[in-house]
Amino acid sequence: MRYILFITVLLLSLRAVGQDKLAIQVFNAETKTPLEGVVLKFTTINKMLLSDGEGKILVPGYTGEYTIEIGHIGFEKVLVKxxxxxxxxxxxxxxxVVKLLDEVQVHTGYQTLPKERSTGSFTTLDNKLLAQQVxxxxxxxxxxxxxxxxxxxSTNGGGRLMIRGLSSIQGPKAPLIILDNFPYEGDISNINPNDVENITILKDASASSIWGARAGNGVVVITSKNGRFNSKVKIDANINTSFSQSPDLSRLKQITSADYIDNEIFLFSKGFYQSQINNSQQPALSPIVELLLKKKTERYRVWQLKQKLNG
Incomplete structure (x- = not known):
């Protein structure tokens, strides 16, 4: 009789526990469809539960007041007592939860376009990427x-910018620099990189439709930092330090006069200075090259005179 009574009480308690496990159903507020894999977490008990394919969560047979946290990836969390x-x-x-990705803005100098609406080939560099470089x-x-x-x-120690290789032989090779929507005629090295907000490099013929023939070598559009309406005061500090060994002027290796003259004669015989000699702007030549050129001209005149006498 005792065993029968014990089994009866046990069945009644299991039935009560089963009644306590009522389902909490979780739905999408927009589509009204049940969510699978929803996490239910008790704030006062280290217990986490997952929902099934119908959005149901079976609550254990606890008693008392609890606050549960219900969440799912891509949805806002809800606290329920x-x-x-x-x-x-x-x-x-x-x-x-709707989250928009930051749009990549392309600055052409005249306008600012989203990446999806811009045509042609371009590269956008922000201030964070520039600050990572030394x-x-x-x-x-x-x-x-x-x-x-x-x-x-190779020709300029400070560096000369070229976009997509050599664009012309006789004409200018440097790209057009646009600083804050205006063409910049100065040296690009004079622009403080810490004052730059972003840089857009226009590489193909679509830039010519904006800036004309001057964009044939490409366009580098630089936008500097500026203040914004109702914005808070912001101060950025950036320190660049470089170290180099002090030169010892007493130990500098200098070429002798005889070796210098021999070197100039060798280069002149190989036509190294021919482009400078034929240059219409008449760049300065060394005294050795001037003497060699004068001697070569005199020899040519003597040869012409002999040809006339023999003819």
Whole structure:
């Protein structure tokens, strides 16, 4: 008889527990469809539950007042106070969270366009990317971080910008620089890279439709930092430090006069100075080259005179 009574009490308690496990259904507030994989967390008990394919969550047979947190990826979390055991099922609606990605703005100099509406080939560099590079000027920071942009240091120690290689033979090779919507005629190295907000590099013929023939070598559009209406005061500090060994002027290796003259004669015989000699702007030549050129001209005149006498 005792065993029968014990089994009866046990069945009644299991039935009571089963009644306590009433379902909490979770739905999408927009589509009204049940959500699968919703996480239910008790704030006072280290217990987490997951919903099934129908959005149902079976609550354990706890008793008392609890605050449960219901959340799902892509939805806002909801805090609900419940009194367990539940007498009726709960229906909870979660609102989707809408997050917009930051749009990439392309600055052409005349207008600012989203990336999706812009045509042609371009590269956009923000201030954070420029600040990651080490360099005292903007040319050294642009080097090796933008595709299609080349820094030529063979003819200019400070570096000369070229977009997509050599564009012309006799004409100018430097791209057009636009600083705050106006053409910049000065040296780009004089622009403080810490004052730059972003840089857009226009690489193809679509830039010519905006800036004309001057954009044939590409366009570098630079937008500097400026104040905004009702914005708070913001101060940025950036320190660049470089170290170099002090030269010892007493130990500098200098070429002798005889070796210098021999070197000039060798280069002259190989036509190294021919482009400077034929240059219409008449650049300055060394005294050795001037003497060699004068001697070559006299020999040519003597040869012409002999040809006339023999003819």
């Amino acid at each position: 419940v009194s367990l055991p539940l007498k009726v099922g709960l229906k909870i609606y979660l609102t989707p 360099g005292s000027n903007i040319v050294s920071r642009l080097e090796a971080i933008s595709s299609g942009l080349i820094v030529d240091r």
